[in-house]
Amino acid sequence: MSDGPIDLRTDVPHSARMYDYFLGGKDNYQADRDAAEKALQEFPAVRVTARTNRDFMRHATRYLAGQGIRQFLDIGTGIPTEPNLHQVAQELAPESRVVYADNDPIVLSHARARLLSTRAGRTAYIDADAAHPESILAAPELRDTLDLSQPVAVSLMALLHFVPGDVYEVVNTLIESLAPGSYLAMSHVTTDFDEGDDDPDGMARLLQVYIDRGIPVRPRTRAEVARFFERLELVDPGVEVIHRWRNEGIEHPRSHDKQVSLYGAIGKKV
Numbered sequence: 001m002s003d004g005p006i007d008l009r010t011d012v013p014h015s016a017r018m019y020d021y022f023l024g025g026k027d028n029y030q031a032d033r034d035a036a037e038k039a040l041q042e043f044p045a046v047r048v049t050a051r052t053n054r055d056f057m058r059h060a061t062r063y064l065a066g067q068g069i070r071q072f073l074d075i076g077t078g079i080p081t082e083p084n085l086h087q088v089a090q091e092l093a094p095e096s097r098v099v100y101a102d103n104d105p106i107v108l109s110h111a112r113a114r115l116l117s118t119r120a121g122r123t124a125y126i127d128a129d130a131a132h133p134e135s136i137l138a139a140p141e142l143r144d145t146l147d148l149s150q151p152v153a154v155s156l157m158a159l160l161h162f163v164p165g166d167v168y169e170v171v172n173t174l175i176e177s178l179a180p181g182s183y184l185a186m187s188h189v190t191t192d193f194d195e196g197d198d199d200p201d202g203m204a205r206l207l208q209v210y211i212d213r214g215i216p217v218r219p220r221t222r223a224e225v226a227r228f229f230e231r232l233e234l235v236d237p238g239v240e241v242i243h244r245w246r247n248e249g250i251e252h253p254r255s256h257d258k259q260v261s262l263y264g265a266i267g268k269k270v
């Protein structure tokens with residue numbers, strides 16, 4: 001990871017900073033706020049979507065720690081919003097080791113400052129593009145922090161819809177590198193609930209706000225999300241809207257599926 005100056009490109013909106021704005025964070029600029037306000041006009045529930053996604057990340061992390069997982073690879077980390085994944089994992093098991101990876105310069109600058117290792121566990125950060133998983137897997141920061149001969153949970157929360165190219169190949173490359181007993185946890189945006197609603201196409205219009213600003217985004221159906229898990233054993237209840245996935249840990253269980261519009265799932269490599 002280079003420690004040189006970072007060009008934050010504050011003149012154009014970034015998905016990570018728009019997400020930070022939806023979550024009530026302060027790590028965003030005027031271009032991000034303008035785009036996020038347009039997104040709120042098109043899909044007023046987007047703050048619920050973002051908060052529920054963050055809840056699901058923590059919920060999934062607690063589930064994985066409960067299964068004995070002590071190593072995490074979180075790709076598409078986002079701007080730190082407490083508690084972050086390493087804090088959730090290390091609260092349950094202080095020795096947990098977490099590697100974060102993101103390709104956004106502002107995420108990188110905040111991660112350098114705030115995603116710090118604890119005494120017992122370890123946390124590392126990689127500046128990398130999810131479209132090239134081999135570069136993540138080969139990164140010295142990962143090799144120094146995680147032991148790939150032991151189970152690892154790979155966390156891809158609200159990431160893959162932003163990644164262009166063959167994302168099934170990306171996921172399969174990651175899965176192939178993992179030891180048996182490892183997990184894949186994911187959330188992914190969908191427009192499945194746009195139909196039959198009193199605001200048809202609301203999520204599609206939200207996604208168009210990103211596309212119009214040069215941020216490619218691709219929703220997937222439930223079946224398309226399930227395809228990511230073909231080589232894994234899906235944890236019950238399988239691919240589900242995230243506020244329904246074992247929702248005892250989710251703070252917004254009464255949201256409508258349309259407001260959430262994210263599928264989530266966890267699969268185990270056996």
Ligand SMILES: C[S@@+](CC[C@H](N)C(=O)[O-])C[C@H]1O[C@@H](n2cnc3c(N)ncnc32)[C@H](O)[C@@H]1O
Pocket residue numbers: 015016019053054057075076077078079101102103104107128129130131156157158159162163164
């Ligand atoms: C909506 S945020 C999700 C943050 C966090 N995973 C969560 O669920 O709260 C999406 C994140 O994915 C990152 N991202 C988008 N495309 C990426 C890529 N090709 N490689 C790595 N990270 C990417 C963005 O920078 C952003 O931080």
